[in-house]
Amino acid sequence: xxxxxxxxxxxxxxxxxxxxxxxxxxxxxxxxxxxxxxxxxxxxxxxxxxxxxxxxxxxxxxxxxxxxxxxxxxxxxxxxxxxxxxxxxxxxxxxxxxxxxxxxxxxxxxxxxxxxxxxxxxxxxxxxxxxxxxxxxxxxxxxxxxxxxxxxxxxxxxxxxxxxxxxxxxxxxxxxxxxxxxxxxxxxxxxxxxxxxxxxxxxxxxxxxxxxxxxxxx
Amino acid sequence: xxxxxxxxxxxxxxxxxxxxxxxxxxxxxxxxxxxxxxxxxxxxxxxxxxxxxxxxxxxxxxxxxxxxxxxxxxxxxxxxxxxxxxxxxxxxxxxxxxxxxxxxxxxxxxxxxxxxxxxxxxxxxxxxxxxxxxxxxxxxxxxxxxxxxxxxxxxxxxxxxxxxxxxxxxxxxxxxxxxxxxxxxxxxxxxxxxxxxxxxxxxxxxxxxxxxxxxxxx
DNA sequence: TAGTCTCACTTCGTATACGAAATCCGAAGG
DNA sequence: CCTTCGGATTTCGTATACGAAGTGAGACTA
Numbered sequence: 001x002x003x004x005x006x007x008x009x010x011x012x013x014x015x016x017x018x019x020x021x022x023x024x025x026x027x028x029x030x031x032x033x034x035x036x037x038x039x040x041x042x043x044x045x046x047x048x049x050x051x052x053x054x055x056x057x058x059x060x061x062x063x064x065x066x067x068x069x070x071x072x073x074x075x076x077x078x079x080x081x082x083x084x085x086x087x088x089x090x091x092x093x094x095x096x097x098x099x100x101x102x103x104x105x106x107x108x109x110x111x112x113x114x115x116x117x118x119x120x121x122x123x124x125x126x127x128x129x130x131x132x133x134x135x136x137x138x139x140x141x142x143x144x145x146x147x148x149x150x151x152x153x154x155x156x157x158x159x160x161x162x163x164x165x166x167x168x169x170x171x172x173x174x175x176x177x178x179x180x181x182x183x184x185x186x187x188x189x190x191x192x193x194x195x196x197x198x199x200x201x202x203x204x205x206x207x208x209x210x211x212x213x214x215x216x217x218x
Numbered sequence: 219x220x221x222x223x224x225x226x227x228x229x230x231x232x233x234x235x236x237x238x239x240x241x242x243x244x245x246x247x248x249x250x251x252x253x254x255x256x257x258x259x260x261x262x263x264x265x266x267x268x269x270x271x272x273x274x275x276x277x278x279x280x281x282x283x284x285x286x287x288x289x290x291x292x293x294x295x296x297x298x299x300x301x302x303x304x305x306x307x308x309x310x311x312x313x314x315x316x317x318x319x320x321x322x323x324x325x326x327x328x329x330x331x332x333x334x335x336x337x338x339x340x341x342x343x344x345x346x347x348x349x350x351x352x353x354x355x356x357x358x359x360x361x362x363x364x365x366x367x368x369x370x371x372x373x374x375x376x377x378x379x380x381x382x383x384x385x386x387x388x389x390x391x392x393x394x395x396x397x398x399x400x401x402x403x404x405x406x407x408x409x410x411x412x413x414x415x416x417x418x419x420x421x422x423x424x425x426x427x428x429x430x431x432x433x434x435x436x
Numbered sequence: 437t438a439g440t441c442t443c444a445c446t447t448c449g450t451a452t453a454c455g456a457a458a459t460c461c462g463a464a465g466g
Numbered sequence: 467c468c469t470t471c472g473g474a475t476t477t478c479g480t481a482t483a484c485g486a487a488g489t490g491a492g493a494c495t496a
Contacts, residue, residue, distance in 0.1 A: 011449065036477070047451045052478085056271065060278070062370075069458040069477050081366060087317070088367035095309030148299060149306035149378065152280075153371040160367065229479065254447070265481045270448085287447050287488045 012050035017057055019044060021162060024063065025128075029074055035064070036071040062160040085161060086211035092153050093138055093207065094200045096145035101191050101199035109144040110192045116140040117188070120180040133180045141191070141203075183209075230268035235275055237262060239380055242281065243346075247292055253282070254289040280378040303379060304429035310371050311356055311425060312418040314363035319409050319417035327362040328410045334358040335406070338398040351398045359409070359421075401427075 010018075020040065023029040041051040055072055058064040065075045100109050120133025135158055142154045183206070190202035228236075238258065241247040259269040273290055276282040283293045318327055338351025353376055360372045401424070408420035 013449080038477075048478090049450050049452090053274065053449095056274075057278075060275075066478095069456095071477065084365040084367050087313075087365055088371060091310050091313030091368060092371065094313070095305075099305070147302040147305055149302050149375055150309060152378075153306060153310065153374060156371060156374055157367055160370075231479085256447075266448090267480050267482090271479095284448095287486095289447065 012046050013053035013057075016040065016044060016046065016051045016054035020054060020058060021063070024074055025162065031074050031076045033074050034067075034071045035074060061156070061162075063162055083211070085157065086207055088157055089138075090204045090207050092150060092157065093142060094203045096142040096147070096150055096154070097187075097191055097203035098196035098200040099145040099147065099150075100141060101194055102196040103144070103146075106192065106194055110188060113137065113140045113144060113188060113191075117181055117184055130179065137180060137184055230264050231271035231275075234258065234262060234264065234269045234272035238272060238276060239281070242292055243380065249292050249294045251292050252285075252289045253292060279374070279380075281380055301429070303375065304425055306375055307356075308422045308425050310368060310375065311360060312421045314360040314365070314368055314372070315405075315409055315421035316414035316418040317363040317365065317368075318359060319412055320414040321362070321364075324410065324412055328406060331355065331358045331362060331406060331409075335399055335402055348397065355398060355402055 020029070020035075024031070029035060037048050037051050037055060041048045044051070055064060059066055059072065063075060064072045067073055100106070100113075103109055116136050120130075120136055123129065139151075139154060139158075142151050145151075187202050187206045191199040193199070238247070238253075242249070247253060255266050255269050255273060258273075259266045262269070273282060277284055277290065281293060282290045285291055318324070318331075321327055334354050338348075338354055341347065357369075357372060357376070360369050363369075405420050405424045409417040411417070
């Protein structure tokens with residue numbers, strides 16, 4: 001076999017997907033706005049087919065909402081839902097933390113998580129960068145739980161939170177320079193202790209802090 | 219506004235989706251089999267476009283696996299993954315149980331769950347019927363947790379388990395007649411007690427029993 | 437025999453075309 | 467002025483057509 005090489009170039013549907021997400025994050029498309037396949041297709045210079053794929057993917061992820069023959073709408077996020085998102089994260093990431101804490105090769109796993117924390121510390125300090133660094137740390141913990149379904153649920157949750165990010169409510173402005181390292185230190189220590197229930201509760205507390213900050217910043 | 223009436227008839231894509239799932243569940247299409255858009259489209263008498271939608275949805279849900287230009291494959295399930303599925307359910311449904319147990323209107327919620335149990339008790343005793351009744355009870359608990367994201371994760375997990383069902387390993391044969399009511403009684407009692415942590419642990423134990431039975435029946 | 441090369445074929449992604457259903461909007465009527 | 471009505475328009479779902487990329491089998495060579 002001659003090296004598939006598999007450059008795996010993103011399809012037009014992927015590009016359309018990314019373009020729409022970026023447009024929402026950058027505010028080019030506002031929450032609540034109506035968006036229409038034909039218009040997006042034309043503005044991207046491609047046909048409606050791949051745009052259609054992207055729309056359905058985004059609808060499935062919760063960023064878009066189909067409204068019959070009146071096009072799609074960028075879904076607005078109710079405050080209730082933000083609370084629910086944090087609660088759901090507690091369920092998944094809390095359990096993931098307990099799984100990591102009960103692993104045999106606990107030390108190696110924690111080391112890999114620490115490496116991700118290190119990458120997210122320093123460098124770009126924009127809101128977006130910090131958002132992504134935080135996500136990376138949390139994802140790393142779920143990855144170390146070594147459970148595909150848990151990870152899929154995590155990704156689904158964070159995919160859904162794109163709209164919330166656009167809502168401009170996540171990690172607003174008042175973040176210290178090394179939040180990533182600082183805020184996750186107690187959490188990681190708790191996981192490293194090897195006590196599953198303590199790790200779970202630490203994760204729940206950690207997420208709860210993020211939620212409170214989020215709410216209070218409105 | 220004049221009653222949208224909205225019969226909401228399923229699209230051809232929906233029908234294709236259902237047809238493929240049914241074919242896998244009924245064994246018409248075996249796990250590991252290759253399936254091709256054109257063939258499915260022809261056998262359903264529709265064009266490739268809606269079939270394509272169904273394929274991507276099924277790929278996203280984990281039932282199909284894209285294999286480049288060689289078509290799609292009905293994904294086979296490794297034993298590891300079954301374990302992971304049960305673990306992920308513990309995370310989500312366990313937390314959901316604790317949320318229900320901590321609700322103000324606990325009694326009403328438990329009553330609604332009991333109603334679902336009642337529906338699933340008696341009647342059709344086929345493997346499939348029991349599988350669905352069990353799913354309905356578990357879903358009802360998550361519904362009562364009143365959290366859209368948790369419910370979406372639950373649905374994602376159980377959607378993924380279609381392949382496992384097809385694998386013929388879920389609820390094999392040795393089920394008593396009123397399993398649904400019997401096996402869930404302690405769980406519901408624990409939720410009704412109003413102790414969130416007890417409810418969570420009861421759910422985890424309950425799912426663990428299902429997992430053990432599942433594994434031992436191979 | 438084993439390996440390599442070529443070429444027709446398969447399969448999907450994308451483009452384009454068509455139709456159905458609902459919406460929008462202006463005109464008619466009260 | 468408000469409501470009702472009807473047709474042009476919008477918008478999506480589906481069908482069909484085309485092209486690119488990879489596959490597979492058979493022929494050819496060593």
